[in-house]
Amino acid sequence: MSTSSQPxxxxxxxxxxxLHLRNLPWECAEEELVELCKPFGKIVxxxxxxxxxxxxxxxxxxxxxxxxxxxxxxxxxxxxAQIRGKTVYIQYSNRHEIVNNKSPGDTPGNVLLxxxxxxxxxxxxxxxxxxxxxxxxxxxxxxxxxxxxGFQALIQFTDAETASSARNALDGRSIPRYLLPEHVTSxxxxxxxxxxxxxxxxFQSHRSRDYTNPYLPVNPTAMExxxxxxxxxxxxxxxxxxxxxxxxxENMQYAVTVDVLHTxxxxxxTVQKIAIFEKNGGTQALxxxxxxxxxxxAKESLEGHCIYDGGYCxxxxxxxxxxxxxxxxxxxxxxxxxxxxPSFATQIPGSTPCWTxxxxxxxxxx
Numbered sequence: 001m002s003t004s005s006q007p008x009x010x011x012x013x014x015x016x017x018x019l020h021l022r023n024l025p026w027e028c029a030e031e032e033l034v035e036l037c038k039p040f041g042k043i044v045x046x047x048x049x050x051x052x053x054x055x056x057x058x059x060x061x062x063x064x065x066x067x068x069x070x071x072x073x074x075x076x077x078x079x080x081a082q083i084r085g086k087t088v089y090i091q092y093s094n095r096h097e098i099v100n101n102k103s104p105g106d107t108p109g110n111v112l113l114x115x116x117x118x119x120x121x122x123x124x125x126x127x128x129x130x131x132x133x134x135x136x137x138x139x140x141x142x143x144x145x146x147x148x149x150g151f152q153a154l155i156q157f158t159d160a161e162t163a164s165s166a167r168n169a170l171d172g173r174s175i176p177r178y179l180l181p182e183h184v185t186s187x188x189x190x191x192x193x194x195x196x197x198x199x200x201x202x203f204q205s206h207r208s209r210d211y212t213n214p215y216l217p218v219n220p221t222a223m224e225x226x227x228x229x230x231x232x233x234x235x236x237x238x239x240x241x242x243x244x245x246x247x248x249x250e251n252m253q254y255a256v257t258v259d260v261l262h263t264x265x266x267x268x269x270t271v272q273k274i275a276i277f278e279k280n281g282g283t284q285a286l287x288x289x290x291x292x293x294x295x296x297x298a299k300e301s302l303e304g305h306c307i308y309d310g311g312y313c314x315x316x317x318x319x320x321x322x323x324x325x326x327x328x329x330x331x332x333x334x335x336x337x338x339x340x341x342p343s344f345a346t347q348i349p350g351s352t353p354c355w356t357x358x359x360x361x362x363x364x365x366x
Contacts, residue, residue: 014092014094015064015067015068015071015092016064016067016092016093016094016095016096017060017061017062017063017064017066017067017096017097018058018059018060018061018067018092018093018095018096018097018098019037019058019059019060019061019067019070019071019090019091019092019093020056020057020058020090020091020092020093021033021056021057021058021059021081021088021089021090022051022055022056022088022089022090022091023055023086023087023088023089024055024056024057024083024086024088025055025083025084025085025086026054026055027049027054027200028048028049028055028057028083028084029048029200029202030046030048030143030145031145031202031205031207031208032083032084032202033046033048033057033059033083034046034145036081036083036088037059037061037070039280040061040066040067040069040070040073041061041062041063041065041066041067041069041070042061042062042063042066042146043059043060043061043062043146044060044061044062044146044147044148045059045060045097045098045147045148046058046059046060046098047098058093058095058098060097060098067092070090071090071091071092074090107193108160108163108164108193109160109163109193109194109195109196109197110156110157110158110159110160110162110163110197111154111155111156111157111163111193111194111196111197111198111199112133112154112155112157112163112166112167112191112192112193112194113152113153113154113191113192113193113194114129114152114153114154114155114189114190114191115149115150115151115152115189115190115191116150116151116152116153116175116187116188116189117150117187117188117189117190118184118185118186118187118188119151119180119184119187120151121144121146121151123180123181123184123187124151124175124180124187125206126142126144126153126206126207126208126209128175128179128180129142129144129153129155130142130209130211131179132170132175132176132179133155133157133166133170135166136157136162136165136166136169137157137158137162137165137166138157138158138162138211139155139156139157139211140156140157140158140199140210140211140212141154141155141156141199141201141208141209141210141211141212142154142155142156142208142209142211143199143201143207143208143209144207144208145207154194154196154199156196156198156199163193166191167191167192167193170189170191171189171190171191172188172189172190173188173189174186174187174188174189175187175189201213201216203216203217203218204216204217204218205218240319240321241292241295241296241319242292242295242319242320242321242322242323243288243289243290243291243292243294243295243323244286244287244288244289244295244319244320244322244323244324244325245265245286245287245289245295245298245299245317245318245319245320246284246285246286246317246318246319246320247261247284247285247286247287247315247316247317248282248283248284248315248316248317248318249282249283249284249285249307249313249314249315249316250282250313250314250316251306251311251312251313251314252282252283252312252313253308253310253312253313254307254308254312254313256276256283256285256307256313257276257332258274258276258332258333258334258335260307261274261276261285261287262274262335262337264302264307265287265298265302268289268294268297268298268301268302269289269290269294269297269298270289270290270294270337271287271288271289271337272288272289272290272336272337272338273286273287273288273325273327273334273335273336273337273338274286274287274288274327274334274335274337275325275327275333275334276333276334277333286320286322286325288322288324288325295319298317299317299318299319302315302317303315303316303317304316
């Protein structure tokens with residue numbers, strides 16, 4: 001067997017729920033690792049920036065089959081695993097769990113490690129955490145994540161004195177009820193000191209925030225979870241409404257273009273913008289209306305319907321956290337109908353894209 005090229009996978013190792021990732025970009029963040037691995041299962045622990053060049057990492061899945069699934073997928077895929085455009089090499093680790101040898105958490109520092117007990121990760125927003133801890137001083141940065149211990153957050157203050165003040169006041173206490181969803185009765189804070197002194201926040205998102213750098217870029221996909229879930233009278237979560245719909249299209253036997261989507265969705269009101277993209281091997285689209293009411297009517301009418309006869313190009317709709325899409329005025333994947341530049345009119349094909357679904361056709365009559 002030739003050894004001229006570096007293999008992406010090592011088949012001779014015994015499978016482990018801990019994967020060893022190599023050739024990572026410089027200072028690869030934990031969020032980037034989780035984003036790559038989470039389609040295959042729950043991540044319970046990570047260890048970043050290890051090795052002489054700090055370009056390796058370990059990721060621990062909750063279950064062995066989840067790790068096997070990731071290795072098998074990229075072993076058979078023509079597209080390699082990538083982070084920031086760099087090919088990532090994946091193999092099983094010879095360890096079966098990640099052990100972080102850190103200080104016991106009793107040595108005072110300016111960064112607190114907070115475990116929030118009794119809640120799911122999306123039930124306590126980063127805004128709530130900031131509100132609670134900023135009562136004791138200026139909060140520089142926050143990073144939230146999920147580990148085996150539960151939902152946790154790293155909170156950076158200016159100095160150890162401010163952090164100690166917050167720890168002494170909040171350790172063992174509960175977040176006030178009025179800051180929590182109605183169905184959450186209580187959640188308790190277990191606080192220790194972290195070995196970190198300065199958190200490395202790559203971008204603003206619903207999982208991380210740098211309050212010292214207003215110019216830090218926003219990760220639009222990570223901001224999808226920004227809004228706190230709305231809870232209905234029955235205690236179940238309700239999807240926050242928006243003027244932008246996220247459409248997932250399954251059973252794509254025929255092409256779905258911007259013009260096709262415009263034909264379908266404009267039957268319910270003025271479509272302002274459309275963007276089509278690929279995600280997790282499927283086709284999705286964002287459709288922007290002028291208001292929430294129009295989007296709600298379109299969502300209720302089109303959910304579960306097929307664009308074409310025969311069950312082809314089935315629509316699954318949800319609300320996006322976006323409110324104003326930033327798209328190119330005219331391309332094969334996006335369109336901005338709010339721009340009244342006559343030069344675009346000559347570029348749009350003359351014939352209307354054809355779709356023949358009888359299930360949708362009745363909704364557009366008249």
